[in-house]
Amino acid sequence: MNIEDTKIIGKYPDATGHFGKYGGRYVGETLMAALTDLEEAWIHAKTSPEFMQEFRSMLRNYAGRPTPLDYAKRLSDHIGGAQIYLKREDCAHTGAHKINNVVGQGLLAKKMGKKKVIAETGAGQHGVATATIAARFGMECKVFMGAEDVRRQAPNVQRMQLLGAEVIPVTSGTSTLKDAMNEALRYWVAEVEETFYIIGTVSGPHPYPEMVRDLQRVIGDEARQQMFDQVGRLPDQLIACVGGGSNAMGLFYPFLDDPCSMVGVEAAGLGVNTPQHAASISGGSPGALHGAMTYLLQNDEGQIHEAWSISAGLDYPGVGPEHALLHDLNRVHYEGITDQEAVDAFQMLCKYEGIIPALESSHALAFALKEAKKRSKDEILLVNLSGRGDKDLDHILNYLAEKKSEG
Amino acid sequence: MNRIDKTFAELKAQNKKALIGFLTAGDPDFETSFEILKTACTSGIDILELGIPFSDPTCDGPVIQVASERALKSGMSLTSTFKLAKKLRAEVETPIVIFSYYNPLFKYGLDRLAEKLDECGIDGVLIVDLPPEEAGPLRTAIADKDVHIIRLAAPTTTEKRLNMLVDGAGGFLYLITRTGVTGTGGLDHNVVAKHATAVKAISPLPICLGFGISSGEDTKRLAPFADGLVVGSALVKIIANATDKATLPGKIREKIIELRSGMDE
Known part of the structure; x- marks a missing residue:
């Protein structure tokens, strides 16, 4: 086998957002346009020296890297x-580490002219990070959190509220992280024109897994x-x-x-x-x-x-x-x-x-x-x-x- | 000929519009669900959308979420949905479209699914979280079956994308009336009518409007702009509010007559 064939960096995802048979975009039609817009904005941002300079500068001076x-x-x-x-x-x-990703996505939201951000959170770390960046950029922030987690992670709920975010307890399904993500997706589909969804991990529809990886x-x-x-x-x-x-x-x-x-x-x-x-x-x-x-x-x-x-x-x-x-x-x-x-x-x-x-x-x-x-x-x-x-x-x-x- | 195509051809000849009823399979339980579905099919709906209960229905509002939970709690699954569909098919000729999230179907196995759709007399599949870009494996699996993959278009769908969506699609185009999840209310009839008219000019398929249509007034106002209308949450709500299961088929029949009369005026 040629040594180049065994290289992984830069090979995934493919042009359609797939990592081999994984990844892709399994979402309702209403979100497809928003994901295409996000993908275009991300491709532009990651190749823009100005954007990357701003990202690195914030990581250094704000996030402490x-x-x-x-x-x-x-x-x-x-x-x-x-x-x-x-x-x-x-x-x-x-x-x-959650801050790295939200600095990047927050900057991107700003570039795309979005005034509202939403996020899902389980332990509350991604919620706190999102609330932090929303405060820094003066954006309106809603964090979806399973009602069970709201109870278990009270200090992080207080942090988010202190930072000006609205924490929305989710009572559907099992009232945990997966249900918080369900609810964030439901909210996004209704408010897709004005809202940027800051996903907290290398999951979700393309381009999120690639974008979050590149930011982390x-x-x-x-x-x-x-x-x-x-x-x-x-x-x-x-x-x-x-x-x-x-x-x-x-x-x-x-x-x-x-x-x-x-x-x-x-x-x-x-x-x-x-x-x-x-x-x-x-x-x-x-x-x-x-x-x-x-x-x-x-x-x-x-x-x-x-x-x-x-x-x-x-x-x-x-x-x-x-x-x-x-x-x-x-x-x-x-x-x-x-x-x-x-x-x-x-x-x-x-x-x-x-x-x-x-x-x-x-x-x-x-x-x-x-x-x-x-x-x-x-x-x-x-x-x-x-x-x-x-x-x-x-x-x-x-x-x-x-x-x-x-x- | 596929029952969906036959239904639209017949309705067109009579200058009528299709009423499509959505109900979750097994809501509130298998036996009651069967009676409700049978009644719905003989009370004025032209196509049945049979919802597969799923643990994580991200495209649905609270009414259909809870319907899924009721059905799952009663022991419903994809396997028992097929039993229900087969039992129903033995009694009615109404076209049946499976309305599902992708995961239960994928997990079942797409080849096995294709056989089962055929065996149960199911005429179409509508998968809310499977855009055409990801539907290749399903298309291949059902290629030799007389089953349509029903595609969806949304208010956010661009014209370029719409042309791609209708290319090679079958049955009808499901046009989502507003951004958001399934549920009653929130409709601006004028906005929907304008959107529907624009899509109709492009689509070679019949177009059916869904999301938020819940009353005879809605069906009356919107029927002129589409080939069919989908009603879901308004029917499911009746099940959610029921105190006596035995009265459900009668109540569903009443609601369907109300919706139908709006359209046929």
């Missing part, structure tokens, strides 16, 4: 295997350069958690043609062999939802299952279509980490490095701890620490208290 590449020496020594490096997205403004790849571009600058070589393995998969795509993408193995860590909840998990690739099958063909949690009749995870940000029954392709190509391996393993890793990072990680990122970390043990001391694992865990404190403390009373 570049984020550090941090060697977790005490943790690595404790494990006694491979060396663990952390890409510290928790240090970005609003406390997670700054994570991997920085990390790759930082590896060379600080260590003098590439890492052996990249590890990131995958719900919809935007932090993972952002980290992985610039490394796809490098000799690094990659692991996307899905939330295994109470176990992939139980009904309570959110592992769409390991425990799902292909189907179309929220505008894209991808792996979904569903029954034999094509009805979507409710996802389950201790981490609200991974609690989604689908995954970005490019992950589906990378799985089929065997380029990225997808593994599950349970609630308990994630909580253990969370505590470990607090204790050994003085960093409180998000529960989402704790899944990636948990896999890294297992993997590091199997590897020698001269190998390097690069973990995307996608967000900080302040938002999860109540949840974790309750979980630990329950475990203690059971034990």
